[in-house]
Amino acid sequence: MTGHDFVSTLIVLQLAAPAASLVVIGLPALFDRNLSETATRRVVGGGFGVGFMAGLCMFAVLASRRFAPEIVHAGTWFRVGHHEATIHLVADALSVPYVCFSSGLCWLINAFAGKYMHREPGFTRFFVLLAVFGTGMNLMVLADSIDVLFAGWECVGISSALLIGFFLERTNAIRAALRGYVTYRICDVGLLAASVVVHRAVGTGDFDRLFGPEWPHAPCLVSSTTASIVSLLIVFAAMGKTAQVPFSGWLPRAMEGPTPSSAIFYGALSIHAGAYVLLRCGPLLDASPVASTCLILIGAASAAHASVVGRVQTDLKSMLAYASMTQASLILVEIGLGWRVIPLVHVVGHAILRSLQILRSPSALHDRHELEAAIGGHPQLGGWSPLAWLPSGAREAAYRIALERGYEEMAVGRFVVGPLTRLLERAAEAESRWVAWLAGERKGTRM
């Protein structure tokens, strides 16, 4: 077996293992034959564990070759005329460390959730969605074409929405899930449109036609106009998953989901999915000062917004959500500045810290009491805030703005969602009246 074949086997294993676990627990559930809790946890954990081990092997192989990229042709899905849906995957200095990190984190969260979700109605549903997420995440990270990346991106989006609304009996949870999904889906237009532009520009979705394979120093292979358009569309797509202004309203509400999924999605992996895609398409950003500037401005504005708003939140999970948003926004600024390795390190460090904080959040009071018992009193509040420099009137205004979450949601609701919804409702009403008239019904009646 050659080195390429070995890497190919490992990379396919990365995808196949969590996907197989999904089938093993999902198919019996479809026929009302749920596996036991232990079996469910072990099967899904096994999938992630195998993926993690394969990732480590891949890391070792690549490290021995100074991270020379390996492009793997995993098969042709279907072919129509000149249009080929091929599954191109890549093992390089970006994807392999990231996939090790994401598989490992999924594995840990799986172990935590096995206890946390014990006897929870919907136990199997949770693990099915976790397996969908893990498979989608690996697909997205290992993708070497925008089409494969989009497939993984979609799996992450749908599993995220369904996990936010996991507690279906809570109206707030389903409203939050719908809000999150609508935001994702609107921003997905960016990635879809980027795919469209890429196909028109180079005739295929493969990244090796857009930029060279040597991450992070790959040259851009398309014109600066194409690079700018694609980059701007990808920035738009990333704004949804990374909860950037004005698409940030869904993130604090997303904490309605179970704690383990909140930790892995909004503390660790899903919140950084946009950053990962931007890192992957870094050479396009390098060739587009316009897109890089936009990214810096959006990231900086979102970081300031999240930092200010997060300070006045009255519940722990909302504070953590805004803290996540602040760091994710700063990561986008770093990417916009043209850095590549620092944002990657920032992603990993932030994800580990934040997921740990979210996992511990249900025990926050207990932890606090333990701390106070250990030090024999209340810990001193400290820290420095730039807001302390403001005059008192300005501080009060900032406080009010922060309490209203920067009026961002009000503005989006009043100027975008409200008018659009009213327009569609009026169209639906007009449809009903027209059908009633056709049906010969009396005035005022509706079908």
Add this chain to the structure above:
Amino acid sequence: MIAFLTSHSPADWILVAAATAVATPAVAAAVALARVPERGLRRIAVAATGVAVAASLAVTVLWSTTDGTTIARGPRLGGGSLVHVDGLTAVLMPYASLIALAVVLVRPRRSIDPRSIARKLIGCSATLAMFLTAHPAALVIMWVVTALPTWHSTRATPGGRAAARVFAIAMASAAATVALGTALLIADPPWERSGGPLGAAGGWLVAIAVMIRKGIVPFHSWYPAIFAGAPMSTALAATMPQVAAYTAVRLLVGHADGVGTELVVLSNFAIVTAVYGAALAVVQRDLRGFIGFLAMSQSALTLAGLAGSLPMELTGALCVWISSGLALTGIGLVTWAIESRAGAISLEIPQGRFWDAPALASFFLLFGLATIGVPGTLSFVADDLIVSGALDERLGGGLMIVAATVLAAIAVIRAWFEVFGGPTAADSPRHEILPRERAALSALVLILFGFGLWPAPLVNSLDRAAEKLLRPIDSPPSLEKASSP
């Protein structure tokens, strides 16, 4: 025995299987109308549609063993023969019969009576017969025949007269238009030579008729009306087989002049309809209204691909035809099953049905995901093909299709959360799924996800069919060979 089998060509066996698929439901309808005990009606219907599925699958399997030459029998007029079997027939026959089988399996017990079962079976038989012909006059006749059971069934439903009237107005206009248009096409056939003014006028009239029958804006009003006022089986039977799309394929595709202007205009209106239907599905206040507008949007996507001069776009359209048809049938059947237990479903406030009917909730979600193009489903493949195909020719059209898929996804997820989310009443009864319902819904799910993960066999056969359809009918074999890849 072996001598008997080998003395007949595959074409003969294909025709025998096709005739069995068409005749069995018709015979069963006659039996159902005779004095059969009520509990035996479902068995008869399931047996008949089951035989139709088996015979249709036999057509598909036998067709795949041939070299792809069209089987034509009977009188020939204009562009087609009375009995016409090609790649499209081989795909559509199992599709239509499978929908019929799923509908009779899920049909609630209280909706079973001899007349309704007979109407369902006659409708199935007529649809399969229509998919077996390319003869213009026969297409017009079957166009009318396939509409009659829907109208009759809607009219016989309590509170369904208004919907029946709207349907009748639309179908009468469509039938008159298609009859006149087809007559003009026959007088000045555009399949064999460049069309004259008569043929062009005929093409436009057929396109308008297709717009009416397919519920394309501005002739779409009957679509949500039939979902609101007719039994779910009737609404599904009226819309899912997409006989108008079939007529468009047979009468408007493959002209000697290439893609006609009327087909391009039809496609543009279809794209607008796809966006409009999906947008209105987002704000519907009841589940039936949501399904009506979503079905309108999805069925319009099929037409959007028919104007393509590339096989890829037509293949995408045929793929959308199958995927959206099966997925929406699934959503409709789950809705029907829930309604039969709990009455009409509102989308204004969360209904909390998940813990009452968890299995039905799971199926609804799976069919919803299969409708909106989630990776791993057939609709993901279909969307990829149709968007890529449209983009090769029309960037604006491709982007509008993207918008339609995004809006449809929002509508589907909203509907799922509104129906199944929310607090459940403490005394709410648990509605277990019945084995026959699970069998029908599981089969549809397995097809949608199976072909989603391994689409090559279906896509290849649709591609073969699309290539054949795009060639002018009388092109010599050498030309056919030269144009194939």
